[in-house]
Amino acid sequence: MGNVEVHEEEEEEEEEAVSPSSSLMQQPKFNLYILALMGFQTAIDVPLFKLSLSQTLIHHPRFSSLLVNSNNGARRRMRWKRVRVDVDSHVFAPDLDPEMDGPDTFVEDFTADLSKTPMDRKKPLWEVYILNVPTADAAATAVFKIDHSVGDGASLISLVLACSRKISDPQALPEMPVQKKPRPLSVAAAGSPAGLRSPGIVKWALLLTWTLLLTIFHTVADGVAILATVAFVKDKKTPIKGSAGVEASPKRFVHRIVSLDDFKLVKTAMNVSINDVALAVTEAGVSRYLKSRYDNVDENGASKKKFNVRNGRMRIGIAFNLRPPPTIQDLAKIIKKEKKLDGKWGNQVGLALIPLNMNLQKDPLSCLNRAKATMERRKLSLSPKLVFIVIKALVKLFGAETAAAVTNRVFQNTTLAFSNVVGPQEEICLFGHHLSYIAPTVYGFPQALLIHYQSYSNKLVIALAADEKLIPNPHCLCDHLQESLQNLKEAVIKRGLVLV
Incomplete structure (x- = not known):
């Protein structure tokens, strides 16, 4: 060639x-x-x-x-x-x-x-x-x-x-899952005096005002938290917490393929999102892994060290693109040279911090409810967009090196990174061959552990990038993540929240 x-x-x-x-x-x-x-x-x-x-x-x-x-x-x-x-x-x-x-x-x-x-x-x-x-x-x-x-x-x-x-139609592009958008509030009569007196309109106005106040509050709180993280706030030192220079340390890349249907079963039963389930699996899996690392047993069967991170701060750092990616149809036209990018490509990075709760509980569904509340709160914050604006300003005013140093501090002072990317709903033929799975990850990141979730057809791939010295057994962490998913599935079935 x-x-x-x-x-x-x-x-x-x-x-x-x-x-x-x-x-x-x-x-x-x-x-x-x-x-x-x-x-x-x-x-x-x-x-x-x-x-x-x-x-x-x-x-x-x-x-x-x-x-x-x-x-x-x-x-x-x-x-x-x-x-x-x-x-x-x-x-x-x-x-x-x-x-x-x-x-x-x-x-x-x-x-x-x-x-x-x-x-x-x-x-x-x-x-x-x-x-x-x-x-x-x-x-x-x-x-x-x-x-x-x-x-x-x-x-x-x-x-x-x-x-x-x-695979089912060799001439057709694959389809991505359609994300449901929240239904707009009905204010049909808002322009009339009768509409203004309607209890529904009053309720809508109160809800809108309360949402605005919450958005302002969470945006300010998240912004202050990120500034404090850059300046001096650090997560508790644990076996998975990297230190300065971790971005250059050798990494191991492993993955585990689990059933996407199991995620969907828990999602439907608990009325949550796939992202909520992934966060709950991450919290529970990492907790179990840390417990196994802390609870070392000596030759007499006595525990040398107890798992106790309740008093320490642990957070997930998330970097995500704020710009919606081009559609598959538009990209297909770009590949055929029928269309130009027109500025609809490239990284527009926002940052967010999410608390990582390491308090192991007997009820796995309590972890899921907490994860849902955490993600719902994050949706009310405009902090990621403000962070992007600040990073862009730093690049223009002081150069990319300064902006990189600031961004590095945010992730270096937190515990791990997390992402969830949606893939095609059915099997595809890629570059002339039948694709079996996709396992993406990132290195060069200023953290010792990155956990990525990637869906494909009826599979969900959990991909890890782990520091070789701090996390010498990443397959063991995969075991704990898979076990945490199984515990969630068994819990919803046991409570009769879903028919199987």
């Missing part, structure tokens, strides 16, 4: 400015990379895989652009510059023995090693490694390594789906 042609008009396009959030992710203290493992149900045909990439992914501007520095007065600014793409310089398929011993360990070690090698800045910032060895979850694995400045997780998942087709 040789060079892929790029039209002359593309070569002559003006350079595009890098967004403040993307420039932030190029700094040493916040230099992030995405690692996404994609398992396939058959061995990967390398020529077909490359051909499919050349016909889809590299037509997206970010996957055919260099990140370059350009002079702008006294300050250098980074910009995207379109270039010709050589697929062979981005896709690598090492010669492997499909009958090797321990293929799962090999893939895990290979992925960990990828995080220790720098990316070639002289070409577009993405690479793919094809590992044609069967593992417990797939017949072959493709590992995508992408500089996070290329795009946020939700946008990249949408782009991947725009490159795919349904």
Whole structure:
């Protein structure tokens, strides 16, 4: 597979400015990379895989652009510059023995090693490694390594789906779950005197006023909490709490595939969201893991150390994109060169802090109710949007290095990171092959533990990025997370909250 042609008009396009959030992710203290493992149900045909990439992914501007520095007065600014793409310089398929011993360990070690090698800045910032060895979850694995400045997780998942087709209908794009929007309040008669006197309108006005007051209160409280975290507030030291420089420490990447139907069963029974269930699973799973780390037993069977983090602060740091990603249909048109990005791509990062309750309780549903209340409270805060505005201002006024140092402090002083990304509802064919699972994660993050949840068809993948020294047994943490989900499922069934 040789060079892929790029039209002359593309070569002559003006350079595009890098967004403040993307420039932030190029700094040493916040230099992030995405690692996404994609398992396939058959061995990967390398020529077909490359051909499919050349016909889809590299037509997206970010996957055919260099990140370059350009002079702008006294300050250098980074910009995207379109270039010709050589697929062979981005896709690598090492010669492997499909009958090797321990293929799962090999893939895990290979992925960990990828995080220790720098990316070639002289070409577009993405690479793919094809590992044609069967593992417990797939017949072959493709590992995508992408500089996070290329795009946020939700946008990249949408782009991947725009490159795919349904297994059930090879000509159709996959569909994403439709998020239900809250129904607007009915104020049909608000413009008339009778409407103004209506008890419903009075109730609506009181509700609106109360919601506004809560939004102001939570926004201010969250803003103060983030400022305090930057300045001096730190989480309690635990076996999973990283310290200064943790962003550069070696990481292990593991995942566990569980049933999305189990998440949906708990969600329906308790009238909560998938995100609420994921947060509850995270709290309970991490609590159990910490208990196992603290409660060391000596040769006489006596506990050397007791699990007690009630008096210590522990929080989850969440970084998420504030801009809705382009639709799969729009991205498909961009790939076909029928449409331009028009500024609808790129990282617009907001930050939020969520308290992590480590108080193990006998009733797993109490943890879920608490998680729901926590997420509902976060929805009433405008703090993430204000944080984005502040970060953008810091980049412009003091440079991306200063903004990166501030952002680094927020996550360095908290315990772990968490994200939940929605995937397609049914099986898809991606780059000419039947996809089995998607397990995305991030490294270069200033935390020792990142937990990502990624749905795909009827599966949900829990992907971990764990510091090798602080968390030497990440598979054990996966066990606890899976056990916590099972406990939630059994609790709702036992109480008769759902029919099975």
